[in-house]
Amino acid sequence: MTSSLGEPNAAAIAGFFLFIALSLAITWWAARRTRSTEHFYAAGRSISGLQNGLALAGDYMSAASFLGIAGLVALSGFDGLIYSIGFLVGWPVVLFLIAEPLRNLGKYTFADVVAYRLRQRPVRMAAAAGSLAVVAFYLIAQMVGAGNLIRLLFGLPYEYAVVIVGMVMLAYVIFGGMIATTWVQIVKAVLLMSGAALLALMVLAEFGFSPLALFAAAAERYGPGVLAPGRLVTDPLDALSLGVALMFGTAGLPHILMRFYTVPDAATARVSVNYATGFIGAFYLLTFVLGFGAMVIVGQDPIRAVDAGGNMAAPLLAEAVGGRAFLGFIAAVAFATILAVVAGLTLAGAATLSHDLWVNVVRGGYASDHEQFRIARLSTLVLGAASIALGIAFKGQNVAYMVGLAFAIAASANFPALVLSMFWRRFTTRAAQLSMLTGTIGSVGLIVLSPTVWVDILGNDAAVFPLRNPGIVTIPLAFLVALVTAWVAPERESEWRYDEVARRLHLGEAPEAAADSGGAV
Amino acid sequence: MMALYFGFILLVAFDKALLGRLVAPGLSLGILLGVLVILAAWVLVGIYVVWANRSYDRRIAALRRGQ
Secondary structure, three states: OOOOOOOOOHHHHHHHHHHHHHHHHHHHHHHOOOOOHHHHHHHHHOOOHHHHHHHHHHHHOOHHHHHHHHHHHHHHOHHHHHHHHHHHHHHHHHHHHHHHHHHHHOOOOOHHHHOOOOOHHHHHHHHHHHHHHHHHHHHHHHHHHHHHHHHHHHOOOHHHHHHHHHHHHHHHHHHHHHHHHHHHHHHHHHHHHHHHHHHHHHHHHOOOOOHHHHHHHHHHHHOHHHHOOOHHHOOHHHHHHHHHHHHHHHHHOHHHHHHOOOOOOHHHHHHHHHHHHHHHHHHHHHHHHHHHHHHHHHOHHHHHHHOOOOOOHHHHHHHHHHHHHHHHHHHHHHHHHHHHHHHHHHHHHHHHHHHHHHHHHHOOOOOOHHHHHHHHHHHHHHHHHHHHHHHHHOOOOOHHHHHHHHHHHHHHHHHHHHHHHHHOOOOOHHHHHHHHHHHHHHHHHHHHHOHHHHHHHOOOOOOOOOOOOOHHHHHHHHHHHHHHHHHHOOOHHHHHOHHHHHHHHHHOOOHHHHHHHHHOO | OHHHHHHHHHHHHHOHHHHHOEEEOOEEHHHHHHHHHHHHHHHHHHHHHHHHHHHHHHHHHHHHHHO
16 A cells, blocks of 8 residues: 655644643643642642543653554554563552652652651752663654654654654743643643544444454464564563553653642642543553454554664554544644653653652752752753754654653662662661662663663674663663662661651652651751 | 453463454454453443442541541
8 A cells, every 4th residue: 555654734734733732721721720839740739530541641652652652553563562561560660669658758759758867968869860861762762753753644854843843842841831731741641542542433333343353463464473472572481571661661761750749738639640540441452442443454564664673664554444543633732742741751751850859859848949940941941952952963863762762761770769668667878779780880880781772872793781671680680789888788777767757758748748858958 | 350461461472373363254263362451441440430439438527537
């Protein structure tokens, strides 16, 4: 079949502009409500459970989910589904271990929780290193996805596309803060869910509304192997490592954790996870249909011809079943998806830079609200510029793989320290610092030494480290470093203050008061 | 939940043939289990939230009053 990808598509352009106009309108509305630091980072803690659930789903279902997983399933069948399932099972972990304590203990970032009873500066500096590494890898993936999408649809050069995405995102994060970002996420989540559902329905219509008939058709055309685990995860250890990273990574993603501060209390935080899991689960079930649909209806070779990584499988499928106008709609949805995730990431990065580094490290915890607000906007600007530069520098990288790495770093750098700080009395400042640094440096280092970077990108003969995903080594290592350090050098004050942490963890108190007393050490 | 998921991942890692077996035309055991893991995650979260928002929060509130 022939595809119009690469030529300007009127419906897609109209869709893009409609979404941009809509998000700017939301920004204008939100800007009038964003008057303080609290509004900028946490939307005044006024978001409801359903709204936050949708926004969480919006933050989570990135370009890697919609474009990447559909592509992986289309090209390798069952193996792509391992990502779908892995991305979802992290949520119960977030709920059972993280959501409520986080809401009860922190103010704007997850470092608030880790640093609560420890010495602020060293902990926050290490936490910032981990958070920024995660945000950077995640941002690169989104920017690369956006650049490719716009290049393929408009015939616009990749670099222009990246700059445009960066500018629009900056406009609404700087002026609208968390309120605008949340509403953009909600609009995007609804668009994405309905777009994917519609596409899946149109695919199923061709198979008598039976997913089984679709799977059978796929097996008939490409062999029964597509319904079973296969070549994408040949090594058992690699499969396990990816699984661990996906499961614990969610609980360490700064932009997801930050969302729990936008709701009024722990009960709402819980409800929002329930909604989010429902939406995300439904969406990943749809990816089963989309991926196999693209495999059968579009065919593997045409998908590979357009993009070797398979990232364009969903748009191609839309064109095959719904024509160019529908392609335009799906492309606009994918664009909205990327823009919204980039905004959420930038906001999380800005919170780390200004709240953790500037206010608590440079100014020692004391800065006027006016100053914090100004620094927050300035940090957003810096991060926006950085994300544009990174997007251009990493042109041509694989989108889903980069996101997998962001999960591995999050699971190694942030997750162990976060859990230990909440549930282990003997945790110490030095342990937190070393654990987060080990997780960050270890996972990034092993990624560089892995077959993907060392052999495929740097062109060496054999990889120094055999696994493609470092999670299974670096997560236990980060825990081990923390345990050993705390055992060798205990910290009295931290142990004493644990009772206070435990009480607040379970009972909950006003988060504003919480962070203030935690900040004054 | 972790047991469910790691059971699934271990099957993926070590027993590919089993997951490839067809339980119905077009439906392999692997796909069926995958769908079930997703549904199970959602159901478990739902049960926990209902339990927490009903009985757990009430007991927390009682504790707080008693402070």
